[in-house]
Amino acid sequence: MTQSEAIPRFPTSIGTSDPDRITLLGQDLAADLMGKVGFGELALWLVTQQRPTPAQVRVFEAVLVALADHGLTPTALAARLTFLSAPDSVQGAVAAGLLGGGSRFLGVTEDTGRFLADALAQAGDPRPADDASWDAIALAAVQRARADGKFVPGLGHPVHKVTDPRTPVLIQIARAEGLYGAHLRLFEAIGRIHPQVLGRTLPLNGAGTCGAALADLGLPADLLRGFALLARTAGLLGHIAEEMRRPIGMDVYLAVDHNVDYLMPDSAPNP
Amino acid sequence: MTQSEAIPRFPTSIGTSDPDRITLLGQDLAADLMGKVGFGELALWLVTQQRPTPAQVRVFEAVLVALADHGLTPTALAARLTFLSAPDSVQGAVAAGLLGGGSRFLGVTEDTGRFLADALAQAGDPRPADDASWDAIALAAVQRARADGKFVPGLGHPVHKVTDPRTPVLIQIARAEGLYGAHLRLFEAIGRIHPQVLGRTLPLNGAGTCGAALADLGLPADLLRGFALLARTAGLLGHIAEEMRRPIGMDVYLAVDHNVDYLMPDSAPNP
Amino acid sequence: MTQSEAIPRFPTSIGTSDPDRITLLGQDLAADLMGKVGFGELALWLVTQQRPTPAQVRVFEAVLVALADHGLTPTALAARLTFLSAPDSVQGAVAAGLLGGGSRFLGVTEDTGRFLADALAQAGDPRPADDASWDAIALAAVQRARADGKFVPGLGHPVHKVTDPRTPVLIQIARAEGLYGAHLRLFEAIGRIHPQVLGRTLPLNGAGTCGAALADLGLPADLLRGFALLARTAGLLGHIAEEMRRPIGMDVYLAVDHNVDYLMPDSAPNP
Amino acid sequence: MTQSEAIPRFPTSIGTSDPDRITLLGQDLAADLMGKVGFGELALWLVTQQRPTPAQVRVFEAVLVALADHGLTPTALAARLTFLSAPDSVQGAVAAGLLGGGSRFLGVTEDTGRFLADALAQAGDPRPADDASWDAIALAAVQRARADGKFVPGLGHPVHKVTDPRTPVLIQIARAEGLYGAHLRLFEAIGRIHPQVLGRTLPLNGAGTCGAALADLGLPADLLRGFALLARTAGLLGHIAEEMRRPIGMDVYLAVDHNVDYLMPDSAPNP
Numbered sequence A, B, C, D: 001m002t003q004s005e006a007i008p009r010f011p012t013s014i015g016t017s018d019p020d021r022i023t024l025l026g027q028d029l030a031a032d033l034m035g036k037v038g039f040g041e042l043a044l045w046l047v048t049q050q051r052p053t054p055a056q057v058r059v060f061e062a063v064l065v066a067l068a069d070h071g072l073t074p075t076a077l078a079a080r081l082t083f084l085s086a087p088d089s090v091q092g093a094v095a096a097g098l099l100g101g102g103s104r105f106l107g108v109t110e111d112t113g114r115f116l117a118d119a120l121a122q123a124g125d126p127r128p129a130d131d132a133s134w135d136a137i138a139l140a141a142v143q144r145a146r147a148d149g150k151f152v153p154g155l156g157h158p159v160h161k162v163t164d165p166r167t168p169v170l171i172q173i174a175r176a177e178g179l180y181g182a183h184l185r186l187f188e189a190i191g192r193i194h195p196q197v198l199g200r201t202l203p204l205n206g207a208g209t210c211g212a213a214l215a216d217l218g219l220p221a222d223l224l225r226g227f228a229l230l231a232r233t234a235g236l237l238g239h240i241a242e243e244m245r246r247p248i249g250m251d252v253y254l255a256v257d258h259n260v261d262y263l264m265p266d267s268a269p270n271p
Helices: A029-033 A039-048 A054-067 A074-085 A090-098 A107-123 A131-147 A166-176 A182-198 A206-216 A221-245 A249-257 B029-033 B039-048 B054-067 B074-085 B090-098 B107-123 B131-147 B166-176 B182-198 B206-216 B221-245 B249-257 C029-033 C039-048 C054-067 C074-085 C090-098 C107-123 C131-147 C166-176 C182-198 C206-216 C221-245 C249-257 D029-033 D039-048 D054-067 D074-085 D090-098 D107-123 D131-147 D166-176 D182-198 D206-216 D221-245 D249-257
Strands: A010-012 A015-018 A021-024 A260-262 B010-012 B015-018 B021-024 B260-262 C010-012 C015-018 C021-024 C260-262 D010-012 D015-018 D021-024 D260-262
Touching (some): A021 A029, A039 B054, A074 A249, A074 C249, B039 B054, B054 B221, B074 B221, B107 B221, B131 B182, B249 D074, C029 D054, C039 D221, C054 C206, C054 D039, C107 C131, C107 C206, C221 D039, C221 D221, D021 D029, D039 D054, D039 D221, D090 D221, D107 D131, D166 D182
Parallel strands (some): A010 D260, B010 C260, B260 C010
Antiparallel strands (some): C015 C021, D015 D021
16 A cells, blocks of 8 residues: 555536535525526536526527427437336436437537637628628638538538528527627528539528627537537437426337338348 | 238327428428527427427526536446447437436436425415415415425535525526426425424525426426436536546546455455 | 646556557466466456456356347347447447336346345345245345335346246256355245245246346345346347348337327326 | 328338347347357448458457557546436436547547548549559658648647557458458558658557458448447447446546636636
8 A cells, every 4th residue: 555646626617515615606695596597507607617698698509499399309319219228227318319410410500609709700801791601701712612522511402492480590699699690691602602613502400590699799619519419408308308207218119119121141232 | 021010100290291291290491490599498398398488588598508417427427438348339328327327316306396296286276466465375385294204306416505506597497487496486386485394494406496487387297307307418418528528537547447446245244 | 837747547447458468357368368268257257357257257147148149139129220220330239229227128137146145144144045945035025015106126027927937047057067056046036935925926037036146156146237238238239130130120210200190289088 | 090101111221029039130039049149240230231340349449449448538528527417317327428529539440440431432443453653652642731731640649649550450350250341451451551641650540440440341431430429329338337346437527616717707818
């Protein structure tokens, strides 16, 4: 048994407590936050460690509302099937649902924010003043993506082929709150110019618009997926609560089970 | 290849969409919810499928704010260590943090709601009108728990030995909103009478008070852990964002690694 | 900035390393384990911290093989749907599949081991010598469960109504290896006597037999679910690999999506 | 309520069952696999859907043994802290540990396999016959990585500065089994030539060697992380079992908690 080594200090600005007081973000949780701060407001504050303005909170909550649910998606089904198998562990069902929050379905918000931020960094200062100049930046960014064989994130939607109804509403909210900034502006320019590069007209989708709006709140791209996960947690709880009341998990399983084709490994046509 | 069997229909009241419209909870998401409904309000609505009143939303958000974070807890550390190991997968770090949301640390809210609901069911109708009668119900419930060798949930706190500062504030908010009901009332009665059964005076803790307040919103015990998980998701995002900016995960690991005593398996004093 | 407090030592007997040597379970990993110890053997050793005998390894691996996969179960579907959504994070898909390893589907192995261990503890020493005496212990245990309104774990199977083909094979392997002990013996007695209590004849299922066989290896009930999870990890990797080559996740999602009945919240018949 | 649409068939070659028989990989599970096939062998078979040879199994199990545990790593700590918080959910603790299996700590095996496969594809056929020619391929690959500003995976280790003891042993096992192929050969060439590009001599680490050995078994890079996860599951079960017997989770938490520096958000030096 040797002497313990000294360990480093662990700095945090999130929370601490003593017998009489709980401190969160430097505030007195009970006296200053509970009943006075909304949950969306607190979530944004926790991530940035800066108190958001009411305008920022309104845009932020509109984004969370826009992203909370998309019906019986693969991630909602994963949560419901996990709840079916392990009803004693609600946290496991929520976690299983969140684990689908990766590149394909939940990544658009983050990818769009990053794409726009990169394009703005590339364009440099000062920011242009008229639409024509924004269109030029957009065109350069889309052409660069095309040349690199990359997708332009935030374009297109499997259901909303012409207009994603969330897009104009979110842009209008951002404008009304004075938070329509460079990222949303560039995103709209991409909406105008992409047909001349891609050869077809795609809608600006809601998840991408959310990424642009969050970026205009000053949030870095690395954090955007986290907000999509927070929004989705509310949706997953809705699905789990509905599964408790009117379950479909067993029927999903049986629908698959009754339609399995068992192929002997040899005959399996693996390309 | 055989004929596919018909599969059942899958009912849901959460979300659906068509090319022009996204429906959530029977509402038009873009026209009626975005920018008009707060995130906490939507989360409660998603779970109950009934539109909450402003009073319910205020109590509900106060609960979420109360539960969002408790500093560098084991679950916050699990999320930060997971982010250290897999920084490419924010969803994995959030999920790892939520998976600690089990019986010991996050279960108090649910356990208290269930304990109170059971005690009220046992006491039957009509609900008493004076404190003395509430104290009698509380006494019976605490004595029953004691006789069964069970803990009374919601009592005591490792840091707040005398008063948990969240408790009086949350009760006051519920009273102000007209939502101080049977569960909170019984919980306060337990606060008065438990010393005569347990032989010492413990504070009503904040997590337990949250359980009582949520139960007074009409939420069943099975859903309460889910709300604690939602609140904690915001706290975990705060920790992950702080870990991105000013990491401690590696230092936590090294603090352990530098202080390991490797014991040969034979000599390990396993009781 | 205050002085760091001393921290405790962290004992472990699992692994450690220095520049020239990796120690695992007190052995030299490279010199003594790699190429000399099978993976199943190592897994059992890691959990018990005692080197297993070849006979124990054979029974243990037979159990893992028996539990590795059950086709397109809810947990396999959860893993595949998670992989569909987040193909960049194989660990998330595996984790989602394991999170269904709770009370309902994967808990039988653990529940049976615990039920048998409790019944043996209740019966006390010495262990009986003839089948009639074992039947008496089994009868008491099943009657006690029945009186308490509890299920007897390990009985019945949705597909194998008469005999679970794994059961006789595993019992035979345990006998052949000299590891047919009190738990398996009691489980077989339950197979004989339960019809007179339950009024119908159910097969001893494979998952329950695995629990009994693991208990006869001296493994405590708290660890049994862990082995079921290890076995299932192999099955889940098989499903994820097949999903990479010949995906069905999207079809599962679409099969649900095309058959959704969206019910307005008001009309939802929530009981 | 509309007519259900037909759903597609769901092909699988993994498992199926009928009342009398369980089929796994086209085999009779009870008659042909249990007691006759090791767990490592089954895991490899499940992933490839081709029965492995005894030589392949020996190399594969040596890899799993090499990767099973690395002591009190961040992922082991995440699993133990999750178990501390939610001891009722072993599956959650295992899942939390696996979720750290991302790019930084568990990704080396996969990254190395992919790097070597890409370099071999680039070099084309036929494969060279002498070390000098292998060195030329290795040199080109390392120079290309260097020019692209990328790391060469599989080089270097924080503890084993000169030689990772697993590396020569695994190479020797592969040679003995006749499975020393192009990937291991190229990896050894990288070990010889990298100093002239990188300017310093680094050891071939064990995780990278495992990736090369698995690639020489014909396994594609996309599957390699999965095997690291399987190996790690055994290690995590060892940690959770040790945590049950001789817990350290609470001490890890307290070691952090007692050494927190709470910084007011304003004063936090976020770079």
